[in-house]
Amino acid sequence: MPVVNLNKTHAEMAADIIRDAGGEVVGRTRLQKMAYLLEITGLGADFSFEYRHYGPYSEQLANEITAACFWDMISEVEHTAVWGGSYSIFKALQSNPKGKIKPARKEIIDLAKDANPITLELAATAAFLAKEGDSDPWSETSRRKPEKAAKYLDDARNLYARLLKVKTPNPLPAI
């Protein structure tokens, strides 16, 4: 079972990810992959994920983030990306009422927060494919995302190796 405070609403749990990331997360994709890694390591909030264009994605988390904005727990400001599209910056508007963060959760969040978003996307995708039973998730990740893998797959493997070292309630797939 995920380590969560059962009295909290899911919107608060979604907001907690941003609060626990020091109050700021840059990018929707980063937030989704961060939440996914927390989920599969037993440090999440029971959000369900499915495979989408950018790898594991939770519609439920996206909705709860919207709700968290609505309830003024967090803010989301959209910016123009260097490539012409858009990206978001999420900021916590309240501190974490729990105060203390589990060390493993903090480590996973920090690694995801500091990673390049494409590197993180590839690492989370490989983890997702491994959880789905793929026997060679890194090759499959490369096949699915050739343009990104060509430049970022080695970085993704290195990031994953660092994530694997974190002592989590549920271990990450050993890939």
Add this chain to the structure above:
Amino acid sequence: MSFKRQRIRDPLHNLIEFPDDHFHHVMWQVIQTSQFQRLRRIKQLGFSDIVYPGATHSRFGHSLGVFHTARKLMNIVKGHLDRSHDYKDTDANTALAAALVHDLGHGPYSHAFEEVGKRLNLVMANHEKVTDLLIRDGEVSIALKPLGGGFASDVADVIKKAGPSNIYAAVVSSQFDADRLDYMQRDRLMTGTHHGVIDLDWLLSNLEVGKVPYGNDNEPVGEIETFVLGPKAIYAAEAYLLGLFQLYATVYFHKATRGAEKLFTELLAKIIHLVKNGSTHKTGLNENHPLIHFAIDPENLQSILAMDDSVISGAFSMMANAEDRLISDFSKRLRDRKLYKCTDIRECLSQKLEYTPLSKSTRRKNPKALSEHQGAAQSKHSSNDEKGRIEALDRASNNVEKRLMDFATEKQDEIPKILVDKAERSIYKLFEESKGPLNQIMMKLGAGDSKPVDVASISQVINAIAPFKAFRVYIEDSDKKTKATVENIIKEEATRCR
């Protein structure tokens, strides 16, 4: 080797032709597989025919229509890529085959069945998962083999959006994909609704291929080729998205259809629960019924393939005699169209949050009430703009939902007193994660090589289309007490959030 030309008459596209070439011969063989033929017994719109009697069209017809539409889109791609001699038949055929088989894995009553799967965590209730398995391994995979050893896998990759995102894949998955272009027209035709008309010929005539940049968050990845509309298609693009919104409101999320789906979800969930707990005898179904097989072994692909709409609806009369009260009651309701009655909470809250003038008699009897009421109204009008009203509505909706959940838990019975339906669909999602070509409609503002822009940035109409939101509760018609409780909750929360 010679191949035979095949033709199918279709209510939407008229003639769907399969010319006498190798590729179309293989597609014809795919259509002959039992897995594809099964789609004849899965309705495209599930329970919608309880509202629109004509809406009994199947996923079989839709799949053929998607294939037909995909060929039209692919002609646009060919016209563009032929200039640079970059058009690749294999990539095009992969996407066209994907268009044909994209719906293979749907279970009985499609999306309602998926809800059961989500609730009970049944992997095989996910149509994307089943579609993937069927294409990669089995009859369809064998039928596709003449096009190459890895062809079936390539087709499966395109469908799960797993392959390289290119212009060929955009035919199957983009804002202008063949799936949506077919179902919007087909569902409109078969339901008989006159909403949601799209000017397909004009859209296609103005569709070009253009390069747009894409990335992940603030990180650029590169450029990708996708469909881009020409500047003269702005009004057709607006009508296309407005049409989708109207179809959501009038067809896909119709209150009666959703009410039937709610009953169906409860019914199937209960059957699976009983079977898992060794009480198959209480379901009214024979232990050899495909639904019982599925409940016993939900991970088995054959279990899901043995089920379709007719297998389930044909069993309603057997379920009607079930020992279990919920199964007996809900199967009769679905069979005889005796649905729970809908209260549209969002609509009720919306009305209560508006300024309502006092009646003449109230003004006469209580002049003080008049001045208080006017004051409240003035303050409301001065402080509550439209955004504020929507926020109040959302806040009240959330509060009502919470209280209804508490009520449902507190009053838990063998047969639920209320069934709650809350859903939201963004018609034009500007971006889900990173905004990119897959979820944008890009439009060129001028001729030549002008840089495409997001259509929402130039259309106030598209910008103004809010997400479609539904929030309803379904209550058994004779249960006046529950209805009164729900009405009271709505009233209290409307007052609190005003």
